[in-house]
Amino acid sequence: MGKVKNWILSHLPTKRRLIQLYAALLFNANLKGFGKGRIYQGPIKNICAPGLNCYSCPGASAACPLGALQNALTASNAKAATYMFGIILLYGMLFGRWICGFLCPFGLIQDLLHKIKTPKLKKNRVTRMLSYLKYVVLGLFVIVLPLMFAARDVILPAFCKYICPSGTLLGGIGLLGHPDNAEQLGMLGPLFTWKFVLLIIFVVASIFIYRFFCRFFCPLGALYGLFNKIALFGIKLEKPKCIDCGRCLAKCEMDIRHVGDHECINCGACIPVCPTKAISWKGSQVFIAPNEIAVVKAAAEKDAAEETQKAAERVEKTVEKRKFVTKIVAVVLMLSLLAGALVYYNVLDKGAAAAPPVETPVGDTFNPAKNQGKVTVINFWGTWCQPCKDELPHFDELATEFDGRATFLILNTEFEKEKAPDYIATHFPESKMLFGYDAGDAYFQTLGGLPGAYPMTVVLDVNGVIIARHPGAVSYEELKADIEKGLSAGPTTGLVLPGKNVGNLCYGQEFALHNAKSED
Amino acid sequence: MSLKNRKLLHLSCSIVLSVLLVVTGVLLIVSCVGIYREGDSPFTRESVGAALSRIAVPGCLTLFGIVATAVLRAVFPVEEVAPRTDPYDEMTLARLKRKGTTSEVEALAHRRRVLRIEYVIALIAVTVASLLFLLKVKNYPADASYNDVVIACTLWTVLWFGLVFLHGLVTDFICRAFIKQEVRLLRETVEKTPVPAAACPLRLWLKKHKKQVLLSLRCALLVVAVVLIAFGILHGGMADVLGKAINICTECIGLG
Numbered sequence: 001m002g003k004v005k006n007w008i009l010s011h012l013p014t015k016r017r018l019i020q021l022y023a024a025l026l027f028n029a030n031l032k033g034f035g036k037g038r039i040y041q042g043p044i045k046n047i048c049a050p051g052l053n054c055y056s057c058p059g060a061s062a063a064c065p066l067g068a069l070q071n072a073l074t075a076s077n078a079k080a081a082t083y084m085f086g087i088i089l090l091y092g093m094l095f096g097r098w099i100c101g102f103l104c105p106f107g108l109i110q111d112l113l114h115k116i117k118t119p120k121l122k123k124n125r126v127t128r129m130l131s132y133l134k135y136v137v138l139g140l141f142v143i144v145l146p147l148m149f150a151a152r153d154v155i156l157p158a159f160c161k162y163i164c165p166s167g168t169l170l171g172g173i174g175l176l177g178h179p180d181n182a183e184q185l186g187m188l189g190p191l192f193t194w195k196f197v198l199l200i201i202f203v204v205a206s207i208f209i210y211r212f213f214c215r216f217f218c219p220l221g222a223l224y225g226l227f228n229k230i231a232l233f234g235i236k237l238e239k240p241k242c243i244d245c246g247r248c249l250a251k252c253e254m255d256i257r258h259v260g261d262h263e264c265i266n267c268g269a270c271i272p273v274c275p276t277k278a279i280s281w282k283g284s285q286v287f288i289a290p291n292e293i294a295v296v297k298a299a300a301e302k303d304a305a306e307e308t309q310k311a312a313e314r315v316e317k318t319v320e321k322r323k324f325v326t327k328i329v330a331v332v333l334m335l336s337l338l339a340g341a342l343v344y345y346n347v348l349d350k351g352a353a354a355a356p357p358v359e360t361p362v363g364d365t366f367n368p369a370k371n372q373g374k375v376t377v378i379n380f381w382g383t384w385c386q387p388c389k390d391e392l393p394h395f396d397e398l399a400t401e402f403d404g405r406a407t408f409l410i411l412n413t414e415f416e417k418e419k420a421p422d423y424i425a426t427h428f429p430e431s432k433m434l435f436g437y438d439a440g441d442a443y444f445q446t447l448g449g450l451p452g453a454y455p456m457t458v459v460l461d462v463n464g465v466i467i468a469r470h471p472g473a474v475s476y477e478e479l480k481a482d483i484e485k486g487l488s489a490g491p492t493t494g495l496v497l498p499g500k501n502v503g504n505l506c507y508g509q510e511f512a513l514h515n516a517k518s519e520d
Numbered sequence: 521m522s523l524k525n526r527k528l529l530h531l532s533c534s535i536v537l538s539v540l541l542v543v544t545g546v547l548l549i550v551s552c553v554g555i556y557r558e559g560d561s562p563f564t565r566e567s568v569g570a571a572l573s574r575i576a577v578p579g580c581l582t583l584f585g586i587v588a589t590a591v592l593r594a595v596f597p598v599e600e601v602a603p604r605t606d607p608y609d610e611m612t613l614a615r616l617k618r619k620g621t622t623s624e625v626e627a628l629a630h631r632r633r634v635l636r637i638e639y640v641i642a643l644i645a646v647t648v649a650s651l652l653f654l655l656k657v658k659n660y661p662a663d664a665s666y667n668d669v670v671i672a673c674t675l676w677t678v679l680w681f682g683l684v685f686l687h688g689l690v691t692d693f694i695c696r697a698f699i700k701q702e703v704r705l706l707r708e709t710v711e712k713t714p715v716p717a718a719a720c721p722l723r724l725w726l727k728k729h730k731k732q733v734l735l736s737l738r739c740a741l742l743v744v745a746v747v748l749i750a751f752g753i754l755h756g757g758m759a760d761v762l763g764k765a766i767n768i769c770t771e772c773i774g775l776g
Contacts, residue, residue, distance in 0.1 A: 007594055039768070046762035055765040056773045063765035067773075071764045072757065083752020083761065090745040093738060117530075117589045118538045125696075129688050133681060140677050145670060154666060157772050162670065167773040176775070187770055188563035193556040195774040197549050204545040208538070230737055244614065385769035387776065415763050453770045472770050 016102060016267060017111075022338060024105040026061070027051065028170075029341040030349075033058030037178025039452050042349055048084075050091045051104030052220050054164065056171025056453075058178070061345055065091070066142065066164070066220050070157035071384070073146040088223060096231025097224045100214060101265035106166050107214055110206040121209045123255050130216050131255040131263055137163065138219035155386040159219060161191070168192075168199040175450070184450050187472025210253040214265070225262035234266040234282050235259055241278035248274055366409055366434050369464050369508025375406040375486035376460040376506075377479065380444045382413050383423050387473040388455040392428070394476040398483065399432040406483050408433040409511065413441050413454070421514045436511035446507055460506050461486035467503075526596045533589040540582040547575045613699055616706040625702045632698040639691040643684055650680040 013021070027049040030040040039058055049062040065088060072081030091099065100107050114120075121127075137159065145158035160167055172192060176184055205212040214221050228234060237248075237259045248259050248270035256263045259270055259279055271279050368376045379395060381388035392410065399408040410433050412420035417437050424435050438444050441451065448469055449456045459468040459482040467489070468482045521529070551571035555562050617625075653676055726733060752758065770776060 039766070041766040043762065045765035046758045048761065054773065056768050056775075063761050068761045068764060072760065075760065079755060079757070079760070081752075081757070082748045082755070083757025086745045086748030086750075086752055089741060089748065093741045093745060116537070116541070116586050117593055118534050118541065125692055126689065129685055129692070136677060136681050140673065145673065149666060155769070155772070156666060156670070158670060161772050161774055162674075164774070171768075171773050172775050182565040185563040185565060185568065186561045187775055189561075189776055190556060191771065191774055191776040192563070193552055196552045200545050200548050200552075204541055207541055230734060230741070232738070246612075382767055382769070384764055384767065385772070387769060387771040413767055415767055452766055452768045453775075454767060455769075472776055 019102050020108040020111070022334060023051065023103040024108050026338050026341055027053045027103075027105060028057060028059035029061040029338070030059045030345040031342070032346045033060075034174070034178075037175060037181045038450075039175070040345060040349070041452055048087050048091075049103075050095065050099045052106045052164075052166045052218065053104075054160075054167040054171045056167060057174050058170075059174075060170070061341060064166070067157060067160050067167075070142055070146050070160060071155070073143065074150045074155045074157060076147060076150050092224050092227030093231060095224070095233045096228040096266065097221060097262075097264060098231065098233040098266040099224055100218075100221050101267040104214075104220075107211065107265075109169075110211050110213060113203060113206040114210050116207050118207055123210075123253060127209075127215065128255040128257075133216050134218055134222040137217055138222040142219045155384065155389075162195070163198065163217065165195075165199045165202045165213060168195045172196070175453075181450055183448065183469070184453070184471045186470070211265075215255060215263075221265075228260060228262050228264060228266075232282065235264060235268065235270070235279060236282045238278045238280070241276045243276055243278075245275060248279060364513040365510045366407075366436065366513055367508045367510050368409060368460060369506050371407055371460070372464055373462055374404075375402070375462060375483050376464070377406060377408045377483065378443075378447065378458045378460070379408065379410045380413070380438065380449060380454055380456045381410060382416055382454050383419060384416075385454045391455065391457075391473050392433075394479070396428060396431050396433055398476070398479060401480075402483055402487075403432050405487060410435050411438040411443065411511065413437070413444075414439055424514055434511075435514040437514070438511075443509055443511075458506075459483065459486055461489035463489055464506050464508075465489070465503065466506055521596055523598065526598050529596055530593060530598055533585075533592055537582075537585045537589050540578065540585045544575065544578050544582045547578055551575055610699060613703050613706070616703060622705060622709055625705050628698045628702045628705075632695050635691055635695055635698075639687060642687055646680055646683050646687075650676060 033040055037058060039056060040061060044061065045055060045063050047062045048065040048068055049060075050065065052066060053060055053062070053064055055063045055067060065084070069081065069084045069088065072079075072084040075081075095103070141159040141163060146156055149156040172188075172195070175181060176188070202213045202217075209215075249256065251270050251273045252259075252264070253269075254263045254265055260266075268281065271281075368378055377395065377398075379388075379391075381392065383389065395408050395410065399406070412435070414437060420435070420437065424431075428435075441449075444456065445451055447456075447458045447466070450471065453471065455473060457468075457470045457474045457479065458466060459470075459479070461467045467486055470478070551574065555567050555571055558567065
């Protein structure tokens, strides 16, 4: 029993592990999202979490800084990414790579994977050199490619699209793994296959190599590492006390050359192994006031050993008391924040705003359910979404080809109610397509869309029956085949059924149009 | 159980578990690629379910292996070997050099420096060549698939990094030979009196005013960060972040 007790005591989670778990739970506080298979779409997502946590995760309570940075850079031909630069600078300057060691959920996943007992690949010169690969990833995928394509008005968050394992694991598998979202699996293709393969490589490699993704690929770690020396949180080395024994280097599993350099994730594993206590946390002296140190020094100068010892003991007791009080206050604040977040996201927050009552639109309108005799194609898009913009010219082509036999209704989200008309006027001034907006994004959800996931295209036949629903982009050939199938549909006495299955009669709604007149 | 047998047990469990993990990973990859190659829109609940059921046995074996290894290692523990010090020869060299140096060591260090300079020149040449290529890539045809452009950029960058990495590896390997020689010589002839460091005025000034410089830098960066954030909020940057976070372009996160 004693052995078991000792084993349990020696394997209790460390403070660092507890903070990591806390951070993972705080940044994924929308637990009901996992249950419903829906992402959080509330206003708090304008705040960025400091670590790598994809905002497509059903539980994500804040935005991902890397995704937000790339999206800001892709729009940099129109607007400078000052907000995201400021956020990255603030986080870097405050925390540096302490974020990697304590706050990053994907770092936690890698730490836990590495605990699986297999032979491990130790760091060496090769891994040290490979650690510079993440700067290449940062330069190419996060900065150069998005900027290069921004010049061509193409949105390409290259890291998120081609590499990020957090998006695949939390967003892809987390979102699409929910039984209710099984129909969305149809949007997966070569890109997801590539990313899934990458994810498996990262996961398996992390078991054998400590923090495989963090050390060699993570551009966020690369960015934060640049601030490590000046960050307020983290590890510091007191050089006068250091005897260059190398024990800290030997203990550390990251590719550091010295404690606190750009590779150091400030995990604190080196602190207990330093024989001269030269390594400590930054700000650890904040509990001692300068005058208290002066009292100890004055006693030492008088060469009064007993007095010095008493003064030092008094200072030590005071420091311990202050540390205890600070710990209690910090724990209470952190638990309150977590409890507040859990209550807000899971109880108080009512999800995406309920669809506003459909007002009678003034001016030109269109109702898909009243378009019998013609095929109706309803597309949901947004100007932030490159695949959405890429497929609109194909729709335009088909709208012209099937003019009089098919109607294309292109609906943008409520969020872009004011922005989309400018884009339409610039790119599709004489189009046969009808453009409107979907108030509250309600129609999108009625027709089976995964909230927040664009684009989606729904095809109704000449009787108003839903014959196809395409989550994700749809090709020209596929859509043309659906339209021809819809045109050849016979008469039907289909019923309006609840749910979102193909084969139901489409619910109708009057849509106010941005451009063309409604067709009677 | 004797220590030797325990170590053998740990090793065996580790090897078996490693094999299971790699095999399961490979099977997952093969299943995913297999589903993709089945045809248009191949990912369905049925196909994913069928693939998962095919790898259920190795998957369960792996999970069992993880648990079993953890239990066995807990029941039959082996004391962990303390990590060796001096993981890098350069740290040893720096420490010994503080105690003294010799002309032979200096000569070796000079040759090592020349080798490093040659490495940096090669690095610059390869980088310039890559940048020139990337600038050409900027002029891709308007109708070219951007996936092809990304693949071309990535392959060229991987090639560049690969060349740099190989060159660095070779240079480092050769430099290690020099360092080992220097360490050996220094260990034979080291003296106790330390060699005074060269007095660069700027370095001395920075060392003396380190705290003030750090504080000023932090304050300046904090002000810049706050100004950038405020400017960004006023110009709708925060709203853009919200828009992208709540409305996901599925292909932009790799679901396509």
